Amino acid sequence: MPNQEVIKHTLDLLETMEEGMDYVKVKLGELNIEGTVTILTDLITAFTEVEKSISPMMDELPENQISETNSKLRTAFDMMVKEYESSKVQKAYEMMQSILEPEFRSWKKELENILKPYILS
Numbered sequence: 001m002p003n004q005e006v007i008k009h010t011l012d013l014l015e016t017m018e019e020g021m022d023y024v025k026v027k028l029g030e031l032n033i034e035g036t037v038t039i040l041t042d043l044i045t046a047f048t049e050v051e052k053s054i055s056p057m058m059d060e061l062p063e064n065q066i067s068e069t070n071s072k073l074r075t076a077f078d079m080m081v082k083e084y085e086s087s088k089v090q091k092a093y094e095m096m097q098s099i100l101e102p103e104f105r106s107w108k109k110e111l112e113n114i115l116k117p118y119i120l121s
Contacts, residue, residue, distance in 0.1 A: 002057040007115045014108050017046050028093040044077050064114045069107040076103040
């Protein structure tokens with residue numbers, strides 16, 4: 001059985017990440033890229049930690065799309081980092097709305113659907 005403590009921490013981290021995503025979106029909407037660099041870095045770090053914590057449990061989890069959603073979200077983060085490096089604030093904001101945020105929401109929903117039953121039982 002997957003580790004319930006790890007699952008609880010992962011689900012909590014997903015909520016914190018969602019708050020971070022909302023913050024980044026608001027600040028980019030204000031064209032304030034500098035105010036989002038640390039939070040975006042933290043989001044990428046948190047994503048990596050979730051990937052690492054879930055990986056040992058994958059064989060025990062029911063059939064899912066976690067690998068696919070991980071890959072899509074990683075690609076979206078990579079695209080955002082490129083926009084940050086080129087300091088294209090408007091483009092980063094558009095990418096946040098059209099790519100990163102939807103990929104994050106899909107990833108989060110998939111994880112919650114797969115993991116929540118383990119803490120409810």
